[in-house]
Amino acid sequence: MALEHAILVSLLERPGSGYELSRRFERSIGYFWTATHQQIYRVLKRMESDGWIDVREVPQQARPDKKEYSVAARGRAALSEWLHEPIEPESVRHDLAVKIRGAAFDDPSALIREVERHHRAHSDRLAHYLAGERRDFTGPDAPAAPDAGQQLQHVVLRGGIAYERMTLDWLDDVLATLRRLGTAPPSADPAP
Amino acid sequence: MALEHAILVSLLERPGSGYELSRRFERSIGYFWTATHQQIYRVLKRMESDGWIDVREVPQQARPDKKEYSVAARGRAALSEWLHEPIEPESVRHDLAVKIRGAAFDDPSALIREVERHHRAHSDRLAHYLAGERRDFTGPDAPAAPDAGQQLQHVVLRGGIAYERMTLDWLDDVLATLRRLGTAPPSADPAP
DNA sequence: CTTGTTTATGCAACGAGTTGCATAGAAGGA
């Protein structure tokens, strides 16, 4: 399980409340690890009772109080231990690929709109990543001499950018294939 | 949930037993959807009681009997329905990315071996995909006029190949970054 | 003849992750 560790990394980069963490999981660290606020609150509670993180009640004006979490020594140790143990290269779960293979037993051209929708979503994500890269790493306001943390964040973001670009190219390939099948007569037997 | 649908697609491509399905999920359809045999047997049972699939007891010599499943009309309908409803573009879960960002708070050069291991694993996978592509689609024994099903399987496989190539390039980038940080003094504060 | 491997199926328990719902104060708009 890596949600604990993702939270540790995020809290080391900057302490924050469960709510703030759930916002970060909608961007930044959320680009490669998703979590809902429910999960985050539950895990935070466990991490606190395990002594991985410390809590500080922060009264606020004009909004509800919050609990600000920060990483304790035991949490740092747990992260370090995890960093040193090997993990399995992750396997992908791509339901769109299942749909594409399934289209052989249905109408392939009916999938075109769906694939176009995915294309737009990935295109938006790419634009979003590129804007973030310009803002934090390559733009005029970016640090001239980035520290280790910034360089590592940047290389992870470059991974996200590469992923989206690859995906967009592939979706173009998928669209071309589906359109080719749409103009030719279907050879796989459709539903009886 | 898409495991049901992945199983439907696989059974439409060729009927088979739970055991055979679990083998297919180690290759082919397993390239983009993973499942253990436990999960498969449980879901098959549910699908059967829902009338999505039919069973046929097949006695075998020299090995235990098996239950061969094939897709029933209701299963075909369920697949068709699923194909026509939109799905969310999937979000990635990349624990290696969490580790890389976490390395800022540990020793970045300690991650090099781990990243190299992932590089080898993805390199093996790419070779495996390319061999499959040559065997089934681009080699001399491949069909000269592939049908819709084969063309769709091929475009999915091309996606896998593109993913592995992109990942290998990115891992090279990661390794270069980690090595650069290893030779320079660390600027993020390490564990106290 | 025992041990290990392959085919083949399954239960039980747990942990991870999702969905629906609930609460509550303050701000801002219709």
Add this chain to the structure above:
DNA sequence: TCCTTCTATGCAACTCGTTGCATAAACAAG
């Protein structure tokens, strides 16, 4: 004034997925 949105936290129930274990027949190796 009411309705919605934002911040902030949480419970309960459920589904999904993993891990460990168990069974059983046949074959191959030692």
